Amino acid sequence: MSPVIPIRAAASVGCADAPVLKERGQREVFCGLTGIIWLHRKIQDAFFLVVGSRTCAHLIQSAAGVMIFAEPRFATAIIDERDLAGLADANTELDRVVTRLLERRPEIKLLFLVGSCPSEVIKLDLSRAASRLSTRFSPDVRVLNYSGSGIETTFTQGEDACLASLVPSLPDAPSQAAPDLLVVGTLADVVEDQFRRLFEQLGIGSLQFFPPRQATQLPSVGPHTRFLLAQPFLADTARALEARGAQRLAAPFPLGVEGTTAWLQAAATAFGVSPAHFDAVTSAARERGTAALARQRQWLEGKRIFFFPDSQLEIPLARFLSRELGMQLVEVGTPYLHRQHLAQELALLPSDTFLSEGQNVDNQLDRCRAARPDIVVCGLGLANPLEAEGMTTKWAIELVFTPIQGYEQAGDLAELFSRPLNRRLRLAA
Numbered sequence: 079m080s081p082v083i084p085i086r087a088a089a090s091v092g093c094a095d096a097p098v099l100k101e102r103g104q105r106e107v108f109c110g111l112t113g114i115i116w117l118h119r120k121i122q123d124a125f126f127l128v129v130g131s132r133t134c135a136h137l138i139q140s141a142a143g144v145m146i147f148a149e150p151r152f153a154t155a156i157i158d159e160r161d162l163a164g165l166a167d168a169n170t171e172l173d174r175v176v177t178r179l180l181e182r183r184p185e186i187k188l189l190f191l192v193g194s195c196p197s198e199v200i201k202l203d204l205s206r207a208a209s210r211l212s213t214r215f216s217p218d219v220r221v222l223n224y225s226g227s228g229i230e231t232t233f234t235q236g237e238d239a240c241l242a243s244l245v246p247s248l249p250d251a252p253s254q255a256a257p258d259l260l261v262v263g264t265l266a267d268v269v270e271d272q273f274r275r276l277f278e279q280l281g282i283g284s285l286q287f288f289p290p291r292q293a294t295q296l297p298s299v300g301p302h303t304r305f306l307l308a309q310p311f312l313a314d315t316a317r318a319l320e321a322r323g324a325q326r327l328a329a330p331f332p333l334g335v336e337g338t339t340a341w342l343q344a345a346a347t348a349f350g351v352s353p354a355h356f357d358a359v360t361s362a363a364r365e366r367g368t369a370a371l372a373r374q375r376q377w378l379e380g381k382r383i384f385f386f387p388d389s390q391l392e393i394p395l396a397r398f399l400s401r402e403l404g405m406q407l408v409e410v411g412t413p414y415l416h417r418q419h420l421a422q423e424l425a426l427l428p429s430d431t432f433l434s435e436g437q438n439v440d441n442q443l444d445r446c447r448a449a450r451p452d453i454v455v456c457g458l459g460l461a462n463p464l465e466a467e468g469m470t471t472k473w474a475i476e477l478v479f480t481p482i483q484g485y486e487q488a489g490d491l492a493e494l495f496s497r498p499l500n501r502r503l504r505l506a507a
């Protein structure tokens with residue numbers, strides 16, 4: 079049985095007080111509509127109706143890659159020139175589209191009206207529309223709204239806005255109930271099942287996941303709820319849960335063996351699981367994860383990596399890659415730095431890590447070109463030009479679509495970085 083990996087942060091401040099370069103300027107990111115792609119797969123009886131333009135429709139249709147005859151659970155109600163010119167009543171049109179949709183798709187139990195740049199520009203009040211339609215279609219269908227607009231946001235904020243809009247609908251947990259654990263943030267079903275088994279073996283049986291797989295199985299929440307964030311981009315959702323009395327368990331995020339251990343440990347400590355039992359439950363999976371990482375380390379150790387701000391996963395990824403695979407961090411850019419939620423992560427980063435928040439893409443490209451890192455993590459819009467300049471890139475969005483959390487995925491996560499490096503080596507040979 080291997081010992082639990084010691085977390086150096088307890089004695090070290092790492093990057094907690096390190097200076098951060100704050101930048102404002104042109105940004106290269108996807109908008110929050112992108113979240114629909116993984117959210118519609120997770121909540122299997124929900125439907126996402128984007129109220130937007132043809133551009134919005136193209137974005138999610140091409141990103142999701144769903145054939146039209148597959149009855150996808152998302153669509154776009156197109157705002158056309160007549161709406162923009164004020165010649166048509168957009169609310170009447172929206173009611174008509176929603177009515178037709180719900181008549182045709184009776185399996186829909188939860189409908190999100192998703193705002194976009196165009197709906198915000200014409201100031202279409204989707205919260206009033208959602209409450210009007212919810213009253214009309216209740217109790218069969220709940221209608222909620224959130225914004226996926228790309229104005230001043232990055233793509234993972236779509237999930238945050240979606241989940242935050244759902245929190246007021248969560249039922250109250252009974253006031254006399256024993257503490258229960260809520261895992262917050264979309265995880266692939268395979269990862270969720272692995273974590274469920276581990277929590278059950280630890281003896282934390284009162285366990286719920288948010289979002290749930292079915293809208294009809296919303297978790298209850300209240301002052302007895304302790305929640306663990308599974309994703310680092312859920313600031314508004316966490317705030318909404320805290321307003322319902324739930325308490326966040328501070329932890330690093332479950333990336334890599336170390337992050338997963340510390341994340342599980344935070345729950346184990348809160349629920350009084352003994353260190354010996356924790357060790358017994360997690361040791362086999364930790365050993366498998368550690369062995370998988372050892373196989374990847376030969377490709378990644380000493381390699382220099384540069385993060386452009388995109389997914390908000392950058393800081394946990396940087397911690398994983400530097401501590402468990404020996405990579406060198408050239409720059410770690412993040413769209414937003416939530417110091418409270420990332421406190422445990424920052425404490426684990428090397429103290430000389432160059433952190434930047436926000437983006438001025440030209441300045442950052444200059445820094446990247448000057449540094450010539452071995453690999454660059456960036457959005458799709460930057461990847462091709464950088465590859466053309468001879469740099470090796472990794473698409474940030476792939477890290478959100480791929481199951482990467484937990485022990486069993488630690489090796490796969492490392493391979494997402496070693497594969498492009500190996501491909502470049504083979505091309506150069």
Ligand code: SF4
Nearest residue numbers: 109134194195227228
């Ligand atoms: S919401 Fe805005 S940024 Fe996103 S696709 Fe529509 S117009 Fe473009």
